[in-house]
Amino acid sequence: MHTGILTDLDFEADGRSATFLSIPYSIDRSPYFQVKIPVFRFRNGAGPRLLLMAGNHGDEYEGVFALGHILRALETNLIRGAVTILPMSNIHAVMGARRRSPLDNGNLNRAFPGDPAGTPTERLAHYLEHALFPQHDVVFDIHSGGTSMEHLTTALIERQPTPEMMDKARDLLEHLGQDYAFIAENGYDSPTSMGAAARAGAIGISGEFGGGATVTPVTMENTKRAIDNLLVRLGITQAPLISESKAPVSTTILALQSHDQAIYATRRGWFEPVVTLGQTVAAGDVAGYYHDLERLECQADALMFRRGGIVISRRLHADCQAGDCLIQAAAEIES
CATH class of the missing domain: 2.40.50.100 (RNA polymerase II/Efflux pump adaptor protein, barrel-sandwich hybrid domain)
Structure with a gap:
């Protein structure tokens, strides 16, 4: 099936690789233009498979910065299994400091399941849900409040489609080292990355790690801790690589169950x-x-x-x- 994306990303090769997801998109100044989205891959044999992604919204920076830290710290001899890193998923939105893509005004986190013949945002959403997410056991899509919102740091999962997946997702959620966590109820058909992960057979983890289109030492440490704790809990790494050690926390679980809460x-x-x-x-x-x-x-x-x-x-x-x-x-x- 044509996915609307060109890439030489190899899911079976061991070692470290760096390449691009390329989206052909003809524009006035460049008829053979391609949107170039960097992607990094680390694999050391069989084992858990984790996708780390950020920049879904372009004005949310904790995840982008933290994934830069982890991709520089990771070495294949330090891991078991595979880690794929997509630090700037909606790259033109990131570079434009915008929530949505300036190419097509697409909101990636409302574009799933996408369209392989659609706009760049729709093509990317289609590739993620149908090609990239199914190659992973867990998808961690890191968010924050963006330009207009201040957000309490909260890890997040959606209600999972099976009890077994829900138990696993809840276990990961409560081991991310965050004071607060959130269980969302957007449903299996949600147009978000978490809905897409569920449809792809992966466990989706997300969260809001800051806001205001900026970062602070606290929001960065919370984000880095969540990444490290997830890697360790999955058995991919044995110890934190980018965060300070911290005693386990008791996570308060929250939910939005009604529009009356806003x-x-x-x-x-x-x-x-x-x-x-x-x-x-x-x-x-x-x-x-x-x-x-x-x-x-x-x-x-x-x-x-x-x-x-x-x-x-x-x-x-x-x-x-x-x-x-x-x-x-x-x-x-x-x-």
Whole structure:
């Protein structure tokens, strides 16, 4: 089957390799142009197979930087099995500091299962789901809040299609070394990378590791720890390679089960939050105030949480329009 991608990536060869996923895409200045997405491969015999990917959204940098650290630290003699690294999946979005691809405005994490004859984003999504993901047991797609959102560091899995896969995914989730983790319910048909991983027969792991289109020492250490812990838990490596050692943590499991756990703007306004990430809130608590800067003489609206929980994200930009998600509070679920 034509996948819409050209590559010489060899899944059976031992050793280290570096190549590209190439997407033919004719443009005005270059009729035989190809989108070049770097991909790195490490293999040392039979064993667990892990895909590490970042840059799905181009304004989320923790994963991009952390995968740079790990690909420089990995040596084939240090591993058992195989590790594939896709550090800038949506490379033109990364280089353009944009959530979506500037080539076609495609949001890769909403493009699965893709189309081998479609736009560059659709072709890439099709190749990932139908060719790359099936070659791996686990797919770790690293995210953060992007330009407009501040996000509590939370590892993430989707509800898996079988009890056996769910047990395995839950075990990996709770060994990533994060204070919070998240079980999403987007479903098997989800257009995200996690839905694609499930359809490809792989266990999908993800997470939100920061936000604001920047990084901090804390968000970087959390991301690097998650990568190291996943490699060790899968038995690919024996010890951390890029993170500081840390005593095991008790992970709090969270879930978003209703749209009532988020507050959305319904008109143009300016949002002033009064709570912080990680804060526990109750139904009826004030989340923030919504100002109208064109009518400053009018009282700002107090926005109330409709359900209690732990604040996991908030909009960073004060200026908001109808439809913008302003803040979310996730519910703690039994471990």
